[in-house]
Amino acid sequence: MKRFCLLCSLTLIVICKSVSLTGAKVPETAKIALASNRDGNWDIYLMNPDGSRVVNLTQHPASDFYPVWSPTGEQLLFVSNRDGPSSLYLMDADGANIRRVSDQILTRLRAAWAPDGGGIAYMRLDELYITTIDGKAITHLAKINGKHTGDLAWSPDGTEIAFRVFKDMEGEKGYELRTFDLQTHKEKTILADVEKYPEKMSPAWAPSGDKLALSLYQRPLGKNIGENVFVIDADDIFDWREQETIYVINRDGSELQRIVPDKGSKSTYPAWSPHGDEIIYQQKVTGLTQLFKINVTSGDPIQLTDIGDNAVANWFDPGVVPVQPNAKLLATLWGTLKQK
Numbered sequence: 001m002k003r004f005c006l007l008c009s010l011t012l013i014v015i016c017k018s019v020s021l022t023g024a025k026v027p028e029t030a031k032i033a034l035a036s037n038r039d040g041n042w043d044i045y046l047m048n049p050d051g052s053r054v055v056n057l058t059q060h061p062a063s064d065f066y067p068v069w070s071p072t073g074e075q076l077l078f079v080s081n082r083d084g085p086s087s088l089y090l091m092d093a094d095g096a097n098i099r100r101v102s103d104q105i106l107t108r109l110r111a112a113w114a115p116d117g118g119g120i121a122y123m124r125l126d127e128l129y130i131t132t133i134d135g136k137a138i139t140h141l142a143k144i145n146g147k148h149t150g151d152l153a154w155s156p157d158g159t160e161i162a163f164r165v166f167k168d169m170e171g172e173k174g175y176e177l178r179t180f181d182l183q184t185h186k187e188k189t190i191l192a193d194v195e196k197y198p199e200k201m202s203p204a205w206a207p208s209g210d211k212l213a214l215s216l217y218q219r220p221l222g223k224n225i226g227e228n229v230f231v232i233d234a235d236d237i238f239d240w241r242e243q244e245t246i247y248v249i250n251r252d253g254s255e256l257q258r259i260v261p262d263k264g265s266k267s268t269y270p271a272w273s274p275h276g277d278e279i280i281y282q283q284k285v286t287g288l289t290q291l292f293k294i295n296v297t298s299g300d301p302i303q304l305t306d307i308g309d310n311a312v313a314n315w316f317d318p319g320v321v322p323v324q325p326n327a328k329l330l331a332t333l334w335g336t337l338k339q340k
Contacts, residue, residue: 024074024075024092024093024094024096024097025074025092025093025094026072026073026074026093026318027046027073027093027316027318028318029048029317029318030048030049030274030315030316030317030318030319031046031047031048031049031073031093031315031316032046032047032048032049032280032291032304032313032314032315032316033045033046033067033068033069033076033313033314033315033316034046034047034067034291034305034310034311034312034313034314035064035065035066035067035078035310035311035312036054036305036307036308036309036310036311037308037309038054038307038308038309038310039056039308041060041061041063042063042064042065043056043057043058043059043060043064044056044057044058044064044065044067044076044078044091044095045057046093047304047305049273049293049315050304051291051303051304051305054305056095057076057091057094057095058078058080058091058095058098059095060080060082062080062081062082063080063081063086064078064079064080064082064089065078065079065080065086065311065312066078066079066111066312067312067313067314068111068112068113068314069113069314069315069316070113070117071113071114071115071116071117072117073093073316073318074092074093075090075091075092075093076090076091076092076093077089077090077101077111077113077120078090078091079111083100087100087101087102088100088101088102088111088120088122089101090133100135101120101131101133101134101135102131102135102138111152112152112153112154112161113154114130114154114158115154115155115156115157115158116158117133118132118133119131119132119133120132120133121141121152121154121161122152123144123149123150123152123163126143126144126146126147126149127140127142127143127144128140128141128142128143128144128149128161128163128180129141141180141182141185142180142185142187144163144165144178144180144187145165145167145187146165146166146167146176146178147165147166149163149164149165149166150163150164150201150202151163151164151201151202151203153203153204153205153212154205155179155205155209156205156207156208156209157209158182159181159182159183160179160180160181160182160188161179161180161182162177162178162179162190162203162205162212163177163178163179163180163203164176164177164178164201164202164203165178174192175201176189176190176191176192177189177190177191177192177201177203177212177214177249178190189253190212190249190251190252190253191214191249191253191256201214201215201216202214202215202268202269202270204270204271204272204279205272206248206272206276207272207274207275207276207320208276209251210250210251211248211249211250211251212248212249212251213246213247213248213259213270213271213272213279214246214247214248214249214270215244215245215246215247215267215268215269215270215281216244216245216247217243217244217245243266244266244267244268245258245259245260245265245267246258246259246260246267246268246270246279246281246294247259248279248296259279259294259296259299260281260283260292260294260299260301261299261301265283265284265285266283266284267281267282267283267292268281268282268283269281269282269311269312269313271313271314271315272315273293273315273317274315274316274317274320275317275320276296277295277296277297278293278294278295278296279293279294279296280292280293280304280313280315281293281294281313282310282311282312282313285303285306288308288309289309289310289311290303290304290305290306290309290310291303291304291305291310291311291313292304
């Protein structure tokens with residue numbers, strides 16, 4: 001009975017954590033957070049979903065990247081090198097109250113919010129961690145079976161974390177899309193085609209939780225000169241990388257579908273609209289990186305930015321209620337974190 005009551009209490013903690021007590025103001029309308037150097041330096045900006053009303057939030061001489069909305073829209077998580085090595089920072093949605101997530105100055109990149117808003121998952125080297133928002137309690141989840149892991153994406157139901165990993169086994173080299181099950185602590189391969197080498201991949205869960213968006217491109221086979229050593233022409237490598245574009249795949253790894261129709265423009269870093277009907281992504285345009293959005297059904301891309309370089313966008317809409325996370329799972333995770 002005591003154990004049941006404790007679990008109930010922890011569940012209440014998680015539910016309360018999902019309603020932020022920071023006092024920060026939530027945007028009244030839908031906003032896209034992005035990184036841009038349009039003013040001569042990489043800062044975090046906000047803009048409307050149609051690309052209008054672009055506002056600089058950070059205005060700092062350091063480089064700020066990878067903005068990610070909290071589930072409630074009151075805060076933004078981002079990466080900055082303002083204190084030395086690139087690390088994780090938080091700020092209110094209006095750019096106020098900027099602070100580092102942890103007192104430890106460590107190189108930590110490309111984090112993902114827990115769907116309840118009470119924690120952050122991140123990779124450091126090949127290790128997967130979860131930390132509380134204040135950075136005080138850090139839990140090591142696993143050493144990933146591979147290397148060169150990239151961007152993380154936490155499933156809307158709270159059960160899995162998706163990520164890219166580089167494998168090098170028995171002469172086969174290639175990137176894979178995997179998920180880490182937070183209950184069983186086991187990895188599952190969603191996409192393992194060694195003929196496809198994603199430079200970014202950057203998986204992103206659909207709000208419904210049944211699909212993932214990602215970027216892929218087809219590698220050239222090259223010339224085999226013996227002992228599994230391949231030589232690829234430099235021009236082929238350039239052309240190959242420019243072919244990267246946006247795909248969607250089911251959660252179980254089935255039905256890989258290309259969403260962005262044009263190849264040869266290096267389309268990367270997909271992010272879903274809160275309604276799940278559009279995807280925002282970045283693409284090269286005359287040597288600069290610009291943001292586009294595309295309707296998943298109709299496939300009609302719309303360019304949103306045209307000044308400087310603009311990258312790695314993330315979408316929030318106060319009118320959309322996110323998928324409710326698995327409260328029991330998150331309560332267990334939160335209890336583990338509190339013990340550290």
